[in-house]
Amino acid sequence: MPANSWKMPPLIKVYEALGALGDGRVRIVDSRRALVTSSDGTKTYEVETSEDGREISSNDNASYWRGYLGYPAIAVLLARGLYRPPANVTDALAGIPWKTLNRKFKNDYAKTLAEVDKELEQSGHDPDAVRSEAESVLSFIRKLGPIRAKRSRPPAETPLVRLRSR
Numbered sequence: 115m116p117a118n119s120w121k122m123p124p125l126i127k128v129y130e131a132l133g134a135l136g137d138g139r140v141r142i143v144d145s146r147r148a149l150v151t152s153s154d155g156t157k158t159y160e161v162e163t164s165e166d167g168r169e170i171s172s173n174d175n176a177s178y179w180r181g182y183l184g185y186p187a188i189a190v191l192l193a194r195g196l197y198r199p200p201a202n203v204t205d206a207l208a209g210i211p212w213k214t215l216n217r218k219f220k221n222d223y224a225k226t227l228a229e230v231d232k233e234l235e236q237s238g239h240d241p242d243a244v245r246s247e248a249e250s251v252l253s254f255i256r257k258l259g260p261i262r263a264k265r266s267r268p269p270a271e272t273p274l275v276r277l278r279s280r
Contacts, residue, residue: 136208
């Protein structure tokens with residue numbers, strides 16, 4: 115693996131990317147640039163890709179601090195049609211408050227995924243089918259062999275506007 119290759123992300127990052135698609139939080143700006151809004155709406159990540167999708171730059175925390183391809187970049191690859199997940203999977207993962215869950219379980223991704231599986235089942239979705247699709251996306255990323263482009267610091271949180279009562 116070349117030194118400038120992205121590390122493979124944990125499976126949960128694929129779930130988060132699929133959820134971002136389901137929520138409509140991915141906005142393609144032009145042939146190279148896209149924006150992805152965080153699940154709680156407090157951050158907007160910038161993702162740049164080469165035309166073939168192999169060279170990727172993303173300013174999300176995982177990409178910057180951990181060196182693996184974060185969910186915004188994965189979501190953009192999917193939104194650009196390099197891999198097309200079925201709508202029932204993206205719909206199943208829409209509306210999940212990823213940041214809240216990850217904080218609740220102190221970034222123990224196994225616990226977060228167990229909670230998501232429980233929520234999927236309760237809402238009538240098949241957790242095994244969702245996991246299978248997420249694993250297929252991960253396999254696609256492995257075959258793509260994405261290369262790290264420029265490194266950019268993550269954005270600051272945008273405070274939610276609060277109305278003061280008089």
